[in-house]
Amino acid sequence: MSRPQRITVLGATGSIGLSTLDVIARHPERYQVFALSGYSRLSELLALCVLHTPAFAVVPHAEAAGELQAQLRAAGLATEVLVGEEGLCQIASAGEVDAVMAAIVGAAGLRPTLAAVEAGKKVLLANKEALVMSGALFMQAVRRSGAVLLPIDSEHNAIFQCLPGNFSQGLGAVGVRRILLTASGGPFRETPMNELASVTPEQACAHPNWSMGRKISVDSASMMNKGLELIEACWLFDARAQQVEVVVHPQSVIHSLVDYVDGSVLAQLGNPDMRTPIAHALSWPERIDSGVAPLDLFAIARLDFQAPDEQRFPCLRLARQAAEAGNSAPAMLNAANEVAVAAFLDRRIRYPEIASIIEEVLDGEAVVAVNELEAVFAADTRARELAGQWLSRRGR
Ligand code: NAD
Ligand code: MG
Numbered sequence: 265m266s267r268p269q270r271i272t273v274l275g276a277t278g279s280i281g282l283s284t285l286d287v288i289a290r291h292p293e294r295y296q297v298f299a300l301s302g303y304s305r306l307s308e309l310l311a312l313c314v315l316h317t318p319a320f321a322v323v324p325h326a327e328a329a330g331e332l333q334a335q336l337r338a339a340g341l342a343t344e345v346l347v348g349e350e351g352l353c354q355i356a357s358a359g360e361v362d363a364v365m366a367a368i369v370g371a372a373g374l375r376p377t378l379a380a381v382e383a384g385k386k387v388l389l390a391n392k393e394a395l396v397m398s399g400a401l402f403m404q405a406v407r408r409s410g411a412v413l414l415p416i417d418s419e420h421n422a423i424f425q426c427l428p429g430n431f432s433q434g435l436g437a438v439g440v441r442r443i444l445l446t447a448s449g450g451p452f453r454e455t456p457m458n459e460l461a462s463v464t465p466e467q468a469c470a471h472p473n474w475s476m477g478r479k480i481s482v483d484s485a486s487m488m489n490k491g492l493e494l495i496e497a498c499w500l501f502d503a504r505a506q507q508v509e510v511v512v513h514p515q516s517v518i519h520s521l522v523d524y525v526d527g528s529v530l531a532q533l534g535n536p537d538m539r540t541p542i543a544h545a546l547s548w549p550e551r552i553d554s555g556v557a558p559l560d561l562f563a564i565a566r567l568d569f570q571a572p573d574e575q576r577f578p579c580l581r582l583a584r585q586a587a588e589a590g591n592s593a594p595a596m597l598n599a600a601n602e603v604a605v606a607a608f609l610d611r612r613i614r615y616p617e618i619a620s621i622i623e624e625v626l627d628g629e630a631v632v633a634v635n636e637l638e639a640v641f642a643a644d645t646r647a648r649e650l651a652g653q654w655l656s657r658r659g660r
Contacts (some may be wrong), residue, residue, distance in 0.1 A: 273297065274366050274380075276300035277304075277312065287539050290552075294552070303324050306332060310339075321345050323351075352368075361383075366380060370391075371644055377394040377402075382409050386411070389416055392496045398640045399594065416542060419497070422531070423443055423522060426531065444522070452467075452485050453576075464611075472516075479605055483605065494508050511569055513570075514570075515566075533559060534559055540556050542554065591631045596625060599625075600621055600651045603648050604617070
């Protein structure tokens, strides 16, 4: 066998980053860590460097870099510490790198993820916000550079597995009628509507099936996560928003389905553990052990399905509207959501106000074309300003 593939993990200290390193560590003959990045949990980043001995580590600012560099030297490691967005783009695009796990959360991941795409890497995309913000430009860059884009989001990874290899010819050409995007419904699927105003960040982050970072956990509770995933699916699979149907499936065993014109519906099933899509994408087109337990259908016994309730989950409606409006709308939706979720996690707003903020931001600004990255960031900045105004008007 050839040399191990060199992997950069952007967002190594997060939930997806750690699951990725867990899978990598099971296959030292296949994978070698080239670089890791962290943002706030720097003692965890040090521990990961000791374990995986990367050539580079990236931290947000010079002070943290000095500290980490000294600790690495004391531990006898040659790892070189780089700083900030420039450092992230460098480890994402370095000539030695074979594959990049894009697992930074939010808009902060856009430039480094695009750097990996533009360098033509194998890009394992967890950072859905990057694609939602800049979909058209992102996919153009994929085509131009020849990057191999593999979805890590469990739903999109499932859809990818259920599509034929030539799906880029167009869903119609390969006989696909619809994509069925499954959603667990999150922790508030059955909470009485009049109690939603008093739910806490802890309740929102207590997902019934998945263990994830705090931002995506709140997105799952509001179903904005499914809204972002709807937009993500449109770009990844060149689908129209109307071709993607959201199906609430509380057990999170079916990770999504593809409905073909002949009536066949293909699904991918598995335990809700992100190491399955991570291992799939890392080793694609081969298969490797992920450490995930075999699915026990007898223990699961039943699978349920419901239509989503847009009264209960207004974020899903807002995301569908943004998907249909296209252009700057998804970047605005994403930025407003990031501000609103941070405010909710800080206890400055109530849970139902997440949707109120996003709706006001989207209503307050015309949709404009985004033909270059600067226009994407301008839409992002404008949405953050408008969301900030919503908060300051109310003294939050
Ligand atoms: P997390 O909060 O656990 O980890 C986020 C990572 O990003 C951390 O390493 C953190 O240090 C880094 N980070 C945060 N802010 C940063 C900034 N401003 N600059 C640079 N780095 C920064 O999040 P997660 O749950 O691992 O999710 C990561 C991404 O994967 C998100 O886009 C999420 O939507 C997506 N995703 C996660 C899951 C899951 O199960 N956790 C599933 C599907 C998709
Ligand atoms: Mg998902």
